[in-house]
Amino acid sequence: MKRNGFCNAVLSLIIACLVSFGNTAYAKRIIQKGDATNLITEKMLSDILEKNRTYCTKGIVADYIPELGKMDARAIAFSVVKPNGEVISVGDTQKKFTIQSISKIISLMVAVEEKGEKEIFDRMGYYGTDKPFNHYANLETQGKPLNPMMNAGAILTTALIDGEGDIPLQKILDMVRYITKDDTVTFSETVYMSEKETGHRNRGIFYLLKNNGLVEGEEDKLDNYFKQCSIEVTSEHLAKIGYFFANQCVRFDGDTKYKSSEMSKLIQSQMLIAGMYESSGEYARTVGLPSKSGVGGGIVVSVPGRIGIGTFSPSLDPQGNSVAGYHMILDLVNQLDLSLFK
Template identity: 70%
Template structure:
């Protein structure tokens, strides 16, 4: 090889090396920008803290009306169960409708999907969570995420008396690995004494032959809604369903890919009530809200997100919670779409 050829060869190696180094540096820099830290959660939380002003704490259940509207928490359980927290992460609140995804899991495990969904639909809705929807016409709830379907789902869990509720409580304790979790007796009593609309749904379904038991079954529903937990617990629940029903610490006792898909599909189409369609467009992740101010989010195959802020928007979803999720999903490009 002559001198000129050697020179060009050396230049080629140098240029290739230069491009290689800079590509790696760029990739590493991009990766660093995508790393989740508690600082990044704190930044998102502080940015959206004041959205509570646009909402209102649920007071149709008197005990819920006592919550501090300014309370706010943000939790993420990322790959390999690593936990990141920000805000009032030790503040407890009641699950409310988020308990519906746990009840659905248990009912389907016990009875099979075909049996459960023979009594209700897979449909989304443009109606509020406590709407009677088509109970007066077809006689069946639209889906297991609205109150009517959720009440029916809990009634399908095997066992007498409090047994179905205790199964739900035990499952929440297992998923969160938090055996101290319990339900709020005061919230339960408050829900029971004011839950006449839910009682009406119960008796309509009983009249339609979907429910054969007594009000003990409805009481179990009120109890499950009253289970108290934290934003971190919600993130663990989100992680569980995002990862084929495998717990954040790797425990695969209930691993079930199809069941996780079923639950997440219902979360996606109906988990945020009549806001679910718009939420799928803006956030694009399976999520379940509760009027206690919590939202549990599953990022399929990746992580779980839990947020808490008790001031609700007009749809019954946490106002600040929604905006924290929205910013987080945009920053880390997590939407399914």
Template identity: 70%
Template sequence: MKKNSFLFSAKGILIAGFLSLNTVMHAQKTADISTISEKTLSSILEKNRTYSSQGKVADYIPELGKMDAKAIAFSVVDKNGKVFNTGDVSKKFTMQSISKIIALMVAVNEKGEANVFDKMGYFGSDRPFNHFSNLETTGKPLNPMMNAGAILTTSLISGDGEKPFLKVLDMVRYITKNPTIDYSKSVYESEKFTGHRNRGMFYIMKNSGLISGNEDQLDNYFKQCSIELTAEDLAKIGYFFANQCVRFDGDSTYKNAEIAKLIESQMLTAGMYEFSGEYSRTVGLPSKSGVGGGITVSVPGKIGIGVFSPALDQHGNSLAGYHMILDLVKQYNLSIF
């Protein structure tokens, strides 16, 4: 009996020791995030540059088809708000669907979460971003990350004419601390001219009573998608939501842990469209992509990541951007799982 007790105790000590060692190793691995540098990012970017030749630039919006498929940029804002950049960091591109998380924040700040989500769901999706999903049956969009839900979200922001769009633009300028950010008139016109599918969603929701205004509200959505920024700006947006809506320089004007949780949860479940489930398994971080080639990523409580490469995969996500994010996540054990 004593012998068994001794063996049991010894085994317990070994297990405890192993668990302690594992915890220490994990902590050390996580702590390595402080070693991120421009050299790190440059190495990852060069490794994945080749993916830009394997994807396809979005051309269903004619102006987007003019983007240089070889352009690529990688940016990180660390826990202390320090910015690290590599690649074509001065290259501007349009936000497209990344603007949806900003519009959602503005709408929820004005109307409250219950009011907004009374009109749409929290669901994920196995359908492309521009799918009608259950609009024709229940009349409600699946979530605010798909086009239908995003169009509805923007329509809920108060104000006449382009006032709702200007609120989204001002919030982007605030979060990035970049007052020069504006929207591309040519991309906006191109989106408006070819946006018949989005127009169809708008009128189905108008028919079901979810939207009561006119096409000015749809124009605001097209304008917000046309906001131009850089990979660095996306990293700052990622940082903002990762840190309870506190800006990278410490400005806490909009600090709100609940809004940050809402946005991050939507990014995680639907931010990469029908690829979101697989992305959650491989990357495991709240992220939002746009067909302009950008992806913004939040590492909760830590850093913000921004990538840009306009050559897209079959889901409409930046191909090289995804692989850069994946490599950084693996190297620094950043997944929340």
């Protein structure tokens, strides 16, 4: 094991040197002879993080939710779960932030586990979009949400999970705790209250869904959505979530309780076509991997059959995606030739 680790470290250094000197073609030929993700080291991630740290000042911290506006724009973290389940993290790895829209892939899994894919998607589409995450005009024109990654579809997804009161939230929390193997994961009461007090557009979406006969019940169902967005995580948690969906819903430590290739394909396909909102098409062209962002500054990435990636930097671009997070992911993808599209 020690010898293999030393060899991987040397090979990783050689590849890094080739990339730094512009000989990416030769580096990619070396990578293609084996799984490049085994070569990821702490130094590799640290170098990428430091290279992209300046992007922390290139965007704006989300302030339309007042509590999110208090986040430190200089915070940055980068985590990877390798094929063998090893976790490597650099930067502000202990910094907690709210999961926000990344929670949508968890609630979708819970809902489909309970009701089946057909029942969920009879009420919403599989479609991508060129519209922002809070767009809802299609509820008037088509009568149902475009996909479960936009707010309208995500609010509906959570409302369809069985149980009264906060039982649906507890199911989502339990799934996050299971995937990350961390029973301490919970939600931020202050962020939840901030979202609830300012979430008038989401409240309007809930009542449009109700008006269209897609959901029943009262606003406690919407409260569960606000609370799931307020779940606090770290970049390591996100990398473990990315690994889980990349590997047929097998946990990073090998636990196969929820193993399902069909669930894995469903979640990753939605991440790929709509996980970065109206930037999803461009992101698929540049990064080429299933990914999901959140306005708390996180991005989760699944490299199918291989690794999970988690990044954190709260400074966002106009579409609500982390600027530094995107560039860190792009550099790792280019360095190790990870894109699905060859």
